[in-house]
Amino acid sequence: MPDLNFSVLRFVPREGGYARGQEGFELILKTAVSVLVEHGYKDMTLRRIAKECGMKAGNISYYFKSKDDLVRALLQAISGSYETAISEATAGAGGDPESKLTQLISFILQDGTTRQTSYLFPELWSLANHDTFAKQCVDELYLSEHQRFDEIIGELNPALSADDRSVLSTFILSSIEGIGVFAGYGKYWQDAMPQLQATACRCFLEFVKSAKPGVSGTLSASAPELKP
Amino acid sequence: MPDLNFSVLRFVPREGGYARGQEGFELILKTAVSVLVEHGYKDMTLRRIAKECGMKAGNISYYFKSKDDLVRALLQAISGSYETAISEATAGAGGDPESKLTQLISFILQDGTTRQTSYLFPELWSLANHDTFAKQCVDELYLSEHQRFDEIIGELNPALSADDRSVLSTFILSSIEGIGVFAGYGKYWQDAMPQLQATACRCFLEFVKSAKPGVSGTLSASAPELKP
DNA sequence: TGCAATTCTTGACATATGTCAAAATATGAG
DNA sequence: CTCATATTTTGACATATGTCAAGAATTGCA
Incomplete structure (x- = not known):
């Protein structure tokens, strides 16, 4: 997997929640960018992002109420x-x-x-x-x-x-x-x-x-x- | 639907077949380009192309043995x-x-x-x-x-x-x-x-x-x- | 007009996708 | 430790996709 380096990928901060929540949130976005870069938008599916995050697809729906929402944050x-x-x-x-x-x-x-x-x-x-x-x-x-x-x-x-x-x-x-x-x-x-x-x-x-x-x-x- | 005008969209000629075959062949490719332009590759599905062609999806498989084949011709x-x-x-x-x-x-x-x-x-x-x-x-x-x-x-x-x-x-x-x-x-x-x-x-x-x-x-x- | 080759539809298949609810698990303040 | 809260998994759903086989319809040469 080629190296991906945003100098800094800035996120809008998350309200409330545990530390783990923020980690998961940022991980999903970082991974989504990586998938977008490596496979193109056509193949940027929630299941693919989840798999590369080491989590299950359903969990993304916990952070983003729809794929459209994820794409916007991205x-x-x-x-x-x-x-x-x-x-x-x-x-x-x-x-x-x-x-x-x-x-x-x-x-x-x-x-x-x-x-x-x-x-x-x-x-x-x-x-x-x-x-x-x-x-x-x-x-x-x-x-x-x-x-x-x-x-x-x-x-x-x-x-x-x-x-x-x-x-x-x-x-x-x-x-x-x-x-x-x-x-x-x-x-x-x-x-x-x-x-x-x-x-x-x-x-x-x-x-x-x-x-x-x-x-x-x-x-x-x-x-x-x-x-x- | 916005007008699409390739000055000329050149095709590799088809071997054998009826006149209608050539028409269908060119129509599919022209329509595929139109769908690609209007909706992007992500939404360029065979069913959408077929619908805009006024034919059924299965018929595209008659002209192109796979979607990949269609994209190549395109x-x-x-x-x-x-x-x-x-x-x-x-x-x-x-x-x-x-x-x-x-x-x-x-x-x-x-x-x-x-x-x-x-x-x-x-x-x-x-x-x-x-x-x-x-x-x-x-x-x-x-x-x-x-x-x-x-x-x-x-x-x-x-x-x-x-x-x-x-x-x-x-x-x-x-x-x-x-x-x-x-x-x-x-x-x-x-x-x-x-x-x-x-x-x-x-x-x-x-x-x-x-x-x-x-x-x-x-x-x-x-x-x-x-x-x- | 026949009739064989070509074109097209039908209907199904396996697989993939976004989404969701309920249950299971992890977190961390008290 | 306790337990309310936050996170995650599970498993399912409806829908969408590419592909294919079998049959129906069309074409155009003889």
């Missing part, structure tokens, strides 16, 4: 954990906005090389496409990442408007996440990840620094203007 | 269809390598705004993570896209080495695909897609044209060299 825990991780990763960055951007990009790409992240996110994206609550969790997660990019871009190029910043943030964030799909754990271009990381840092840093206000205008809108 | 049809679409989309591009790159990027992003593509690919990525055959189909699809980028980049900047070209192709391809996850059909940043498209074209075109040989070197390897 999504919240995952979303919250990644938000926390991003927060901590960017908190330690030096004052230099250039290295902040480089560090943020590198952190996300590095995380994308783990089996967990590489296998988990397609499941999340699929879930988000068919479930409103899942979509909210994923959106929330990415909004917090988007905000980090927005801040850094503002420092790097103060001349840009809020709209320009937002589009650039979305552009860079989504590009970076896309790289994980192609060069993440077990993917075809996995070996090129170091080069991709260096390339992404160079390309986006340069682009943000040299961007002029209106950079995010659509192509047709950027047609040559009439001179007065 | 993946091949999808992979082949996208390869064909990419091929045709780039065939019509003018001789100018700049507009070729712009057109290819625009085509992929435009396709990513459709419900079909936006919902389908997370399913494919998830499948590829847990199934060898699915992984092969997805890899094959992306390899053919990668090759198009590689060719165009070679025209745009002949000074680059094959390694540089390949890394840049992977970088741009994955970035573009990532944008679909964030600004595709129904996604949070959907409204920003026109700006993202313009931004991506500007950023990557500029980057490729101005790239110097060795651009894909890792950051540590690009440390200042000792002068002799």
